[in-house]
Amino acid sequence: MARILIADDHTALRRGIAERLSDRGYGVQEASNGSEVIERLHASAFDAVLADLRLGGADGLDVLRTAAALQPSAVVVLMTAFGSVDTAVEAMRSGAADFLTKPFGLDELELRLANALDVRRARHEIQYLRHTQPDIYSVDRIIGASGALARTMAIVRKVAGSQATVLIQGETGTGKELVAGAIHHNSSRAARSFVKVNCAALQENLLESELFGHERGAFTGADRQRIGRFEQADGGSLFLDEVADMSLSTQAKILRVLQEHELERLGGTRTIRVDVRLIAATNRSLADMVAAGEFREDLYYRLNVVSIDVPPLRERKEDIPLLVESFVRRYSGEIGKPLDGVRADALKLLTRYHWPGNIRELENTIERAVLLADGRLVTSDDLVIGTSDSATDGQGHPAAVRIPPAGVPLEEIERQAVTEALRMCNWVQKDAAELLSISPRVINYKIKILGIRLPRRHRSLPLSAAS
Numbered sequence: 313m314a315r316i317l318i319a320d321d322h323t324a325l326r327r328g329i330a331e332r333l334s335d336r337g338y339g340v341q342e343a344s345n346g347s348e349v350i351e352r353l354h355a356s357a358f359d360a361v362l363a364d365l366r367l368g369g370a371d372g373l374d375v376l377r378t379a380a381a382l383q384p385s386a387v388v389v390l391m392t393a394f395g396s397v398d399t400a401v402e403a404m405r406s407g408a409a410d411f412l413t414k415p416f417g418l419d420e421l422e423l424r425l426a427n428a429l430d431v432r433r434a435r436h437e438i439q440y441l442r443h444t445q446p447d448i449y450s451v452d453r454i455i456g457a458s459g460a461l462a463r464t465m466a467i468v469r470k471v472a473g474s475q476a477t478v479l480i481q482g483e484t485g486t487g488k489e490l491v492a493g494a495i496h497h498n499s500s501r502a503a504r505s506f507v508k509v510n511c512a513a514l515q516e517n518l519l520e521s522e523l524f525g526h527e528r529g530a531f532t533g534a535d536r537q538r539i540g541r542f543e544q545a546d547g548g549s550l551f552l553d554e555v556a557d558m559s560l561s562t563q564a565k566i567l568r569v570l571q572e573h574e575l576e577r578l579g580g581t582r583t584i585r586v587d588v589r590l591i592a593a594t595n596r597s598l599a600d601m602v603a604a605g606e607f608r609e610d611l612y613y614r615l616n617v618v619s620i621d622v623p624p625l626r627e628r629k630e631d632i633p634l635l636v637e638s639f640v641r642r643y644s645g646e647i648g649k650p651l652d653g654v655r656a657d658a659l660k661l662l663t664r665y666h667w668p669g670n671i672r673e674l675e676n677t678i679e680r681a682v683l684l685a686d687g688r689l690v691t692s693d694d695l696v697i698g699t700s701d702s703a704t705d706g707q708g709h710p711a712a713v714r715i716p717p718a719g720v721p722l723e724e725i726e727r728q729a730v731t732e733a734l735r736m737c738n739w740v741q742k743d744a745a746e747l748l749s750i751s752p753r754v755i756n757y758k759i760k761i762l763g764i765r766l767p768r769r770h771r772s773l774p775l776s777a778a779s
C-alpha cells in the first residue's frame with residue numbers, strides 16, 4: 313500500500329487524517345513543521361506528500377520544492393485554509409498534483425489522494441514503457457552478420473542522429489518496422505513518443521482522422537474531439553507504415569505538414585503546429601508509382617531525403633543461421649521446451665530456401681518447428697517450408713502437380729517443376745538439382761532443352777567474377 317507523509321502543524325487535523333488513512337491501509341508518517349518534513353523525506357521514501365500550505369512558518373510551496381528535489385516520484389497534494397486562487401495556480405504550476413481547500417471532508421481527501429496516486433502510477437508506467445522500448449528496438453535486436461545488413465545498419469546509425477525524414481524500402485517481412493524503431497530509439501527524440509500508423513489498414517476518411525484528428529461534429533459519428541497521430545507524436549517520431557497505400561488527397565495533406573509543420577484537425581479551423589520527425593516505409597517502389605501518377609512526386613522527394621533499403625533475406629543468407637538460433641532460443645523459451653538448436657540437415661534446408669516472406673516467414677517456420685520438435689534439436693522433419701501465407705511470391709506458382717482435365721504435356725510439368733525448384737533455391741542450380749534428386753549436369757541440360765529462362769543476374773556467371 314502507498315506510503316504517505318502528512319505535513320500539517322494543526323495537530324488535531326493531522327491526527328485525524330493520519331488515523332483515517334492508516335485505517336484504509338496506507339503507511340502513514342507525520343510531520344508538524346518544515347524541518348521535520350525534510351527529515352522524513354531524507355529518511356524514507358513516500359508515494360505521496362500531503363502538505364499544508366502554511367506549515368508553522370515554512371511555506372507549503374517550499375515543502376513542495378523540497379519534495380520534488382528529494383523524491384521526484386512522490387506526488388504532492390497541498391491543503392490550505394487560505395484558498396486564494398493565485399496560490400492554487402502557483403502550486404499546480406510548481407508541480408502539485410492537487411489542491412484541497414479547508415475545510416474538506418475526509419472522504420473527499422481520500423478520493424483526491426487516490427486519484428493523485430493513480431496519475432502517478434500511470435506516469436510511472438509510461439516512463440517504464442519508454443524505458444523498455446529502446447530495448448525492443450535497440451540496434452542489438454536487429455540480428456545479422458551479413459555485409460548487406462551491416463551496410464543498412466551503418467546508414468541507420470548515421471541518420472538516427474539527424475532530423476531527416478527517412479524512407480525505408482524493402483520486401484515484406486524484411487524488418488522495416490524494426491529499422492524504423494531503431495532509428496527513433498537512437499535519435500535525440502528517443503525519450504518522446506514513437507507513434508505508428510499503418511496507412512494500408514484504413515480507408516481515406518478514417519486514415520485522415522487518424523492522422524490529423526477531428527473536432528467534435530466533423531462528420532457523422534464524430535461525437536467527440538480526437539487528437540490525431542501527428543499531434544500525439546509531437547516532439548517524437550511518426551512511423552507511416554505502408555506509405556504507398558494512401559490517396560492522393562491524403563498525400564497532399566501530409567506534404568503540407570512536412571513543409572509547414574502545421575495542420576488542422578478535420579472539421580477544425582485552428583492551426584496546430586507540430587514538431588514531428590517522419591519515418592515512412594513501403595514494400596512497393598515509390599519511384600514506379602510516381603512514374604505511374606499514383607504517388608505525388610513532391611511528397612516522394614520530401615520523404616526520400618534519406619532512403620534505406622532493407623535487403624531481402626535471400627540476398628543475405630549468412631544471416632540465416634544467426635536468426636534461426638535466436639528464434640529457436642526465443643520460442644523454446646516461450647513455450648518452455650529446452651532445445652539446443654537445429655540439426656545440420658534442417659539448417660541446410662533453411663539456408664537453401666529463398667524466403668519470399670523474408671524474416672517473418674523464417675520466424676513463423678521456426679516457431680512451428682519448435683512446437684513440433686521431439687528431441688533437443690530441430691530436424692528437417694520438423695520443418696514445413698514454403699506453405700505459409702507469407703510465402704506466396706505473388707505470382708501464384710503452385711509447386712504441386714495438378715493435371716488439368718484437358719491434359720498437359722509431361723514436358724510442361726517438367727518445365728514447371730524445374731522452374732519452381734530453381735525459384736525455391738534462389739536460382740542456384742546445384743541446390744535445385746539436389747531438391748529434384750538429379751545431378752547439376754542434368755539440371756543444366758534440362759534448363760537448356762526446356763528453354764527455361766533464368767533471371768538476368770543468374771545466367772552463367774563466370775566462376776571468378778561471382779557477383
Ligand SMILES: Nc1ncnc2c1ncn2[C@@H]1O[C@H](COP(=O)(O)OP(=O)(O)OP(=O)(O)O)[C@@H](O)[C@H]1O
Nearest residue numbers: 453454455483484485486487488489490595671672
Ligand atoms: N534482423 C532481424 N533480426 C531479428 N528479427 C528480425 C529482423 N528483421 C526482422 N525481424 C523480425 O521479423 C518480423 C518482421 O519484421 P518487420 O515487421 O519489421 O518487417 P516489415 O518489413 O515491416 O514487414 P511488412 O512489410 O510485412 O510490414 C518481426 O517479427 C521482426 O521482429
Ligand SMILES: [Mg+2]
Nearest residue numbers: 488489553593
Ligand atoms: Mg511492417
